[in-house]
Amino acid sequence: MTERHVLGISGGRDSAALAVYMRQQHPELDIEYFFTDTGKELPEVYEFLGRLEGFLGKPIARLNPERDFDFWLKEYKDFLPSPQTRWCTKQLKIKPFETWVKTSVQRGDQVHSYVAIRSDEDYREGYVSGQSNLKVHLPFREAGIDKAGVTELLEAAGVGLPSYYRWRSRSGCTFCFYQQKIEWARLLDEHPDAFEDAKRYEKNALDHGSPFTWSQGESLEDLSRPERLAQIRIDHDRRVERLKRKRLINALQDEAIEIDEVYGSAGKMCVTCHK
Numbered sequence: 001m002t003e004r005h006v007l008g009i010s011g012g013r014d015s016a017a018l019a020v021y022m023r024q025q026h027p028e029l030d031i032e033y034f035f036t037d038t039g040k041e042l043p044e045v046y047e048f049l050g051r052l053e054g055f056l057g058k059p060i061a062r063l064n065p066e067r068d069f070d071f072w073l074k075e076y077k078d079f080l081p082s083p084q085t086r087w088c089t090k091q092l093k094i095k096p097f098e099t100w101v102k103t104s105v106q107r108g109d110q111v112h113s114y115v116a117i118r119s120d121e122d123y124r125e126g127y128v129s130g131q132s133n134l135k136v137h138l139p140f141r142e143a144g145i146d147k148a149g150v151t152e153l154l155e156a157a158g159v160g161l162p163s164y165y166r167w168r169s170r171s172g173c174t175f176c177f178y179q180q181k182i183e184w185a186r187l188l189d190e191h192p193d194a195f196e197d198a199k200r201y202e203k204n205a206l207d208h209g210s211p212f213t214w215s216q217g218e219s220l221e222d223l224s225r226p227e228r229l230a231q232i233r234i235d236h237d238r239r240v241e242r243l244k245r246k247r248l249i250n251a252l253q254d255e256a257i258e259i260d261e262v263y264g265s266a267g268k269m270c271v272t273c274h275k
């Protein structure tokens with residue numbers, strides 16, 4: 001029996017910090033890093049992965065080389081994924097991981113999977129393997145490392161934060177239906193081509209009878225009308241102002257307010273994607 005140590009990198013802050021932490025605290029472990037590429041990631045994610053690989057001194061394996069978002073969209077008859085029918089997480093995140101470790105698990109090898117759930121994230125549950133020789137570890141929870149600790153780890157290692165944190169709360173598929181309306185508005189600002197792609201997917205899905213739009217209650221066509229975009233921005237700014245008043249945050253700390261703090265993340269988080 002042999003042992004494998006694996007750590008999933010999501011393209012977000014927490015899993016990158018966990019990779020840094022494990023490299024520093026457990027240099028004796030030969031950890032295999034992997035990234036389940038949905039084929040619909042932000043360009044900033046690939047740039048961040050490159051930065052992290054530089055620190056780790058080893059490549060991050062890319063899973064899903066052939067069966068990406070477009071493949072599965074066809075399989076699901078052009079119906080968009082949604083919180084009710086989350087085929088994306090199952091097909092693009094969980095299954096590729098299970099396939100990747102399957103041979104080892106079936107052979108009876110001990111597989112240790114390290115998952116970046118922080119000590120301040122009680123509401124999140126990790127992946128439940130159902131296999132006795134696939135053991136899930138939560139090092140941040142055990143070590144009491146919270147959100148501030150994660151940022152500190154990345155800054156101290158010279159990796160820093162992914163650059164999309166400036167305008168979006170987490171990574172994941174460019175079109176993730178969990179994003180807030182202000183994030184759609186900002187996707188239009190930052191990556192207008194990706195926004196247009198999302199609109200095309202949505203139109204195609206609606207033409208095929210899908211009951212879901214990417215953003216709840218309105219199509220991207222409607223969301224991107226100038227008056228609607230202006231309204232979304234005003235609503236968001238008001239929420240931020242309210243939060244600032246509540247927390248007595250001064251003007252210099254404006255940038256520190258993240259989208260999850262404004263809208264709350266519990267219950268909306270893509271649990272398995274670990275963003």
Ligand code: SF4
Pocket residue numbers: 038081086088089092093171172173175176177178270273
């Ligand atoms: S990030 Fe969003 S769209 Fe992508 S797999 Fe997770 S839930 Fe689905």
